[in-house]
Amino acid sequence: MARQRVVIVGAVALGPKAACRIKRLRPDFDVVMVDQDQYISYGGCGIPYYVSGDVSDLSALMSTSFHMLRTPEFFEKAKGVRVMTRTRAEAIDRRRKVLRLRRLETQTEEELSYDYLVLATGSVPNTLPVPGLDHPRVFRVSNLHDAAAIKEMLAKGAVGRAVIIGAGAIGCEMAEAVSDMWGVETCLVDIASHVLPGVLDSVPARMVSEHLQERGVAVYTEETVREVIPGSEDGSLTVRTDKRDLDADLVITAVGVRPNGRLAREAGLLVTPRGGIVVNERLQTSDPWIYAGGDCIEVMHHITGKLFHFPQGSLANRQGRIIGTNIAGGHATFEGSVGSFAVKVFDLAVAAAGLSFKAACSEGFDAVQALVIQADRAHFYPTQDLMTLALVVDRRTRRLLGIQGVSRNGDALVGRINAVVPLLARHGTVEDLSNLEVAYSPPFASAMDILNALGNTAENILDGHNVTMDPEDFERCFLQEASPEVVCLDVRGPRNAAPFVEAFGDRWLNIPQETLAERLDALPKDKRLLVMCNSGVRSYEALLQLRAAGLENAVNVQGGVAAIKKAGMLSLDKDEDT
């Protein structure tokens, strides 16, 4: 048999991973990577940290952990993989098993035959449908050329004001990158009702917005960009939204990406309506000699059972290895994802997996939400801090549908989310979360860890013991509508409650939970009671006491004062217990 040749289109993340895996298992195979760029095998997710200065040198994003540059020469010498850069794959002739290539330097065409072809063509950034984006101070964050150009502008002091369009992960990271290190006055604009709209529900998202604003980033949500207008002088420009004009020296658009399935589609391979390449569990396309993975495919969502596009460097790497194993004659499968997500926004970490409440509802689930704010380690341990977690479950089946959280301690938060991923992927229930084994020691967890408490809370809601009100509903009915028929029953100690009683008068009643049994007569019988403590724990206890005493017209405000304050709904007192 002639020497088998594997041709890989795309040399970032998945491509190199597949190439190296094949060569390790089958050194006799001829493996060729083709990429239209001169930069290959770089960590694109590191761009915001290069722009911010956390990563000082662009080469760090192109190096191995042992500080060798992942150049074409490196792949040839250390890995035995051939690399053709500045070479575009124009078309696939599947019948002849030939790839038509264009050398971009010489603009010549040539053919390369393959036994196996791997499509690692990545994604294409979405473009805003507005005029003015061709201005030289308008950038995307899609490759190292963008990164270098943005940093160069910042480094030479040419940027006083920046507008970031799109408040997804990359938008938030870029907002931090340009404002934190470079002192740039920064605005973040999104058409959605809150930041990180695909990932977070409103209350956690408002906690992130609040933090962005504390750190000096202006956040404009529910705002549509209409036009980018060049300024008269010195290269500055104006971003015109439906609500205001924002002057800027730098505009970055980060409004999502879509799978780059052009080559596949033109070759007659199956693609989704969104353009994502369809693959089986072995990551073969509809042509078994052609594999695809990474940002150009769509994958099964374990919760919805549907295909979705989830462009993540982590998936690309894992899929690259699977493709490598399979082409080398092994058997490996990729079964899907629950959309695990993490992002650092200044000093706050955000992480999530599965569906948000909003997404679960639109998928047709009878979704129920639990919100818990609790210390991320033993509450007596000195470095403890409050973590916020929200859980989405299905009412009828009690299945876990999604989890999301916000915390100043990123590792602790991401670890919690990761621990729930296997439960989500295997259709676990709230009881599985209540009983989830979490390694315990006071510096790292509570004896009843926040994850278990979250499961417990969801159980109590599903079982009808805990009748809850969402913080945003509290904001609307108590803070905004201020209906006289509604009274907040604050069951904390008097010191915590005092500023609220002062601010809201008769509408804010303070009866500490431990005295409630004796003071039930003091409660107004004709009002709706919104029971409140700092986190939702004592108020749950109080709610049960009220209901046992026949007072059914009461609800427990989930997350308590902590949630309301972290989400920026209300700020009164300075000295607050947790």
Added chain:
Amino acid sequence: MARQRVVIVGAVALGPKAACRIKRLRPDFDVVMVDQDQYISYGGCGIPYYVSGDVSDLSALMSTSFHMLRTPEFFEKAKGVRVMTRTRAEAIDRRRKVLRLRRLETQTEEELSYDYLVLATGSVPNTLPVPGLDHPRVFRVSNLHDAAAIKEMLAKGAVGRAVIIGAGAIGCEMAEAVSDMWGVETCLVDIASHVLPGVLDSVPARMVSEHLQERGVAVYTEETVREVIPGSEDGSLTVRTDKRDLDADLVITAVGVRPNGRLAREAGLLVTPRGGIVVNERLQTSDPWIYAGGDCIEVMHHITGKLFHFPQGSLANRQGRIIGTNIAGGHATFEGSVGSFAVKVFDLAVAAAGLSFKAACSEGFDAVQALVIQADRAHFYPTQDLMTLALVVDRRTRRLLGIQGVSRNGDALVGRINAVVPLLARHGTVEDLSNLEVAYSPPFASAMDILNALGNTAENILDGHNVTMDPEDFERCFLQEASPEVVCLDVRGPRNAAPFVEAFGDRWLNIPQETLAERLDALPKDKRLLVMCNSGVRSYEALLQLRAAGLENAVNVQGGVAAIKKAGMLSLDKDEDT
């Protein structure tokens, strides 16, 4: 029907949790907690942090997260739970459903009838079988009285030297507590061959020992305490082992605990040979009106399928809620544990779940071990640090049997271990770990996270691609025996290799991996090659190149130079890439 009464014996961790859960679900029930101590519902796991001063006040260990003391009065008022302190449960009359009590203050006896009884009798500390332990400067760490007494001695400056007997979690925590904050010269002594013997295998344990010694704690393993001898003056004493005499002003024994099943056994309930109460999944004992949980029971180990004793505050809390639910008429189950574990030892965190390699072998598994040392986040991210993880798998079934790790970043480590727990509990395979979804962002994970890399490494070992040598085998055959038939092939760059070449001469050959293909002729054909890099990644690549060239007499040293140095086997160079 008469009002149902639930009597709970033991008012720490499980007892209060069960009591409160019952009252929340069934406020009509009469719930009584009985405890022989005056201190109840305290966080015993916090004792080392109280002794160290991290927790300044003993009351913090007895308070809620909202700073209320969990006194009998608190339980009465806030929870509706009656509490009888300084009251010992003497015997159960199961026929009459009556508990016989002794009031310790008055030494009077009385009877208390029950509908449901909960045994939360906890554990009893093991005692060393040696003379002299009745000395007033010899302590255990089993309750707040011990904690207060130890701290009082430290605070008044009465302790210059301390000996801790037992290098389990509590021994290690106490070694840190007395030496770090109080500057006490501290020795840690254990009969086992390494610290944390029940949890860690030798290489990770030696990393912990190395760290303890760096922080000034002397570690004496494989050493048996024979006697504690009172000193002639000022209350000091001498701990005599089979190898030396250790002078001390304070001796702490922490040699494990055993389940306190006396009351159950005497009442004719089923207990294990070790004294642990046997319960079903609903946590009922062999008498369906009597429940038990926490440190006094044994639970199913998900990996071995056997009962084991696993005293952890986290299990006690979760089990307390389950018992509460069941007594209140619900249905909840506790299905077992994989023995998840975490401990902080100075600046190092240790965490584990499932079986160690040693335990897996003695359970009869055909166990295989993979060791990975990798950055805990993107290798280009500035705060990245090396994490060490070891995986134990079954060769035939490819089942995951256990994971253990050591890291300076405790949250990142514990999060990794927790993410693997659901896989362990559900008999996942190495492929499940390779494909485990880990939330990715450079500040929190690598694109190919260390967990996935660990799965990949184990796969490569099982599939025969990666032929490994354990660092301790390297230590024995290369460093100790120094056989001339064995050569270390260092495939790192010359700068890293130079000090080793200088130290070991012809026995340490440096050929960087990326030049290996061209220099295969330079390799000695008649020697055994131990292939080495900093972590085991490049050496794996090199191993495959050697084998493809027909050089079969080569092995990859797992964990590379990083493991060997962290475990204190060798220290030569100062400037090391990862």
